[in-house]
Amino acid sequence: AQTVTQSQPEMSVQEAETVTLSCTYDTSENNYYLFWYKQPPSRQMILVIRQEAYKQQNATENRFSVNFQKAAKSFSLKISDSQLGDTAMYFCAFMTTGNQFYFGTGTSLTVIP
Amino acid sequence: NAGVTQTPKFQVLKTGQSMTLQCAQDMNHEYMSWYRQDPGMGLRLIHYSVGAGITDQGEVPNGYNVSRSTTEDFPLRLLSAAPSQTSVYFCASGTGPSYEQYFGPGTRLTVT
Numbered sequence: 460a461q462t463v464t465q466s467q468p469e470m471s472v473q474e475a476e477t478v479t480l481s482c483t484y485d486t487s488e489n490n491y492y493l494f495w496y497k498q499p500p501s502r503q504m505i506l507v508i509r510q511e512a513y514k515q516q517n518a519t520e521n522r523f524s525v526n527f528q529k530a531a532k533s534f535s536l537k538i539s540d541s542q543l544g545d546t547a548m549y550f551c552a553f554m555t556t557g558n559q560f561y562f563g564t565g566t567s568l569t570v571i572p
Numbered sequence: 573n574a575g576v577t578q579t580p581k582f583q584v585l586k587t588g589q590s591m592t593l594q595c596a597q598d599m600n601h602e603y604m605s606w607y608r609q610d611p612g613m614g615l616r617l618i619h620y621s622v623g624a625g626i627t628d629q630g631e632v633p634n635g636y637n638v639s640r641s642t643t644e645d646f647p648l649r650l651l652s653a654a655p656s657q658t659s660v661y662f663c664a665s666g667t668g669p670s671y672e673q674y675f676g677p678g679t680r681l682t683v684t
Binding site: 463492494496502503504505506509511550552554558559560561562563564565 | 603605607612613614615616617620622628630631660662664669670671672673674675677678
């Protein structure tokens with residue numbers, strides 16, 4: 460069975476500080492894709508960052524970067540220089556070669572001014 | 573481009589009623605999918621399609637039907653609504669190889 464676990468239901472961070480959201484997953488496949496999505500109060504799901512499992516280099520996208528540890532099946536998201544607009548639910552997800560997506564239960568992040 | 577559109581935005585149904593949630597995308601994406609989002613459960617895949625005429629079941633398909641007659645449209649049918657289907661429904665589309673999902677705005681469905 461494919462599962463995604465986000466063990467931090469809620470987190471907070473001071474504006475301009477750095478925060479790391481954790482995600483672990485379980486799959487028997489070797490090739491897959493990993494994602495972080497953001498869901499602000501507007502409810503719209505927005506792609507934050509993507510990582511291909513066959514790439515060892517960690518993906519970065521401006522203030523967002525990941526720490527991908529394939530052997531440990533870990534995929535954490537680091538947000539640097541946190542901004543008020545980063546307040547949202549964050550979902551970790553992965554897609555298997557069977558074209559199915561699996562999402563975690565989310566981490567609610569609050570950026571404190 | 574409008575991206576992914578969903579109608580309606582809100583819907584209230586009585587138990588046993590049927591209805592169709594509409595989803596359309598104008599990005600020529602081959603992959604389309606439906607999810608439900610429940611509190612504390614994240615998003616769960618209901619059905620997905622990798623192209624016109626091809627559909628498959630996701631994690632929670634029971635009580636839902638889909639079809640994909642065109643690349644653009646992927647409607648979700650509730651055959652006989654039940655209170656357990658009260659949820660927020662998201663449609664998404666994507667293109668290969670990772671099919672990263674572009675989401676619609678969601679439909680909040682309440683079944684009484």
